[in-house]
Amino acid sequence: MTDTAEELKQALNIAGDALAEKPDGTVRLIGTECADCGHRVFPPTPVCPECMSENVSRIELSETGTLYSWSAVRIAPRDWKTPFIAGYVDMPEGVRVFAHMVDIDPEALSFDMNVRVCKSELGAESDGTPIESYSFVPVEEKS
């Protein structure tokens, strides 16, 4: 019996929440930065993979990043809404984040476009429990 929501929660909680909710309703991803060597990672970890220091602190990543690549995924383990768009987003802090792209057709995506982090329902358990996590939406370009 798969339990994707629980597995996701555990993965997000490897070293604390990877997602922070702001008072204005927006969300930010949380990474860690090593106080000794400056190396940054996402998701947060208790130890720096560069220098093994445990002197790491949580940092809030920027609200927007750029889309490195993506794919509309049509076959995936059950519980996920298919098709979904998987992508890699490059954040200004120098980390690459795997994420679902939501609220857009894959045809409307373009390389290196600006995308904004959000929180959304990515699937549901067989009993209806929603699977929620961070995701990204394209930033609306002001014309």
Added chain:
Amino acid sequence: MRDVAILGAGMVPFGKYPEKTLAEIAWPAVKAAIEDSNVPKKDIQAAYCGTALGGMMAGQRILKTLGITGLPIMNIENACSSSSTAFREAWIAVAAGVYDAVVVIGVEKLTKFGGGTLPLEKEDFEVAHGLVMPALYAMRAQRYMHEFDLTEDHLAKVSVKAREHGQHNPDAQMRELTSIEAVKESRPVADPLRLFHCCPSGDGAAAVVICAAENAAKFGGEPIRVIGSEINSGKYMTGFRDMTSPEITVRGAAQLYEEAGIGPEDVDLAEVHDAFAIAELLYYEALGFCPRGEAGRMIDEGETSVGGRIPVNPSGGLLAKGHPIGATGVAQIVEVVRQLRGQCGNRQVEGARVGLTHCTGGGVSGFDHGVCSIHLFAR
């Protein structure tokens, strides 16, 4: 370190054997390899068994059916590179003089999972967010197609070539020819990849017997020499890695060519890890068979078909031969042994003297691949 030679090779046709146990799938391959080697069963001093999802003590379960017990049996997991890793470990042991003759097994039974994408480790952050292997390769493909001259037709041509080779391989799972149109009309999996761009799921086993080259003559036959053995893990990169060039293969190939004292131009054929059509194209470049950005041209001009400049995956590769993941590394070696012996009939690479095998394993976030093992062989 002593020189090491392969004396015997065997495999079972890759396919779907849901009614058989792992041991029932594997023992005929092991028996075939031992008989092919002329090494008496009693002279086999150790066994190395690679399987990713075969469960505990796969080697013991397989070898007891043939009465090969009471010897050291090492069971090795390294995802899709499980049995190429097992081969590498066996090579080290024989080269170091620890053992004189050992058997290496690769085995997998994926039908027990009932189909679909490969089950990955759910503790991984990206896997927990829905990453599946086709999606990862699809994102590599998308970015490569953006940066270089590569079209959906190029991707389809890899699958067409795989079937053209595979039709002549009795051990291949997919032996029917296909066409560019049929590939492009097959079911979408993860854009731009479609079903025929993806290796089939299945079961299978392969085995080889290796010994110290100095002892090979007493068993007769034509030994195939191991002239280079390399394994690496990927580099964990949290930043912006270039997904159009598989760093672990680039790095490993450079190390291997230096160790063997040859270059990519000396390789007569290669069995590479074409789990998805885009992968084979990336490896043309990573293994040095062509400069960056020219993979599409290579497949267009037929350079990697049997009869071409550097035939890649004459067995049909993972796309046509199949990919029971833990079995793949040794199965690639079985093909190279047969090619170097001139036993491959209609898919024979004429005059082949040097062959390369390349096997990767992925599915861990932050790595280009978790593991990659490359070997070079010569007759």
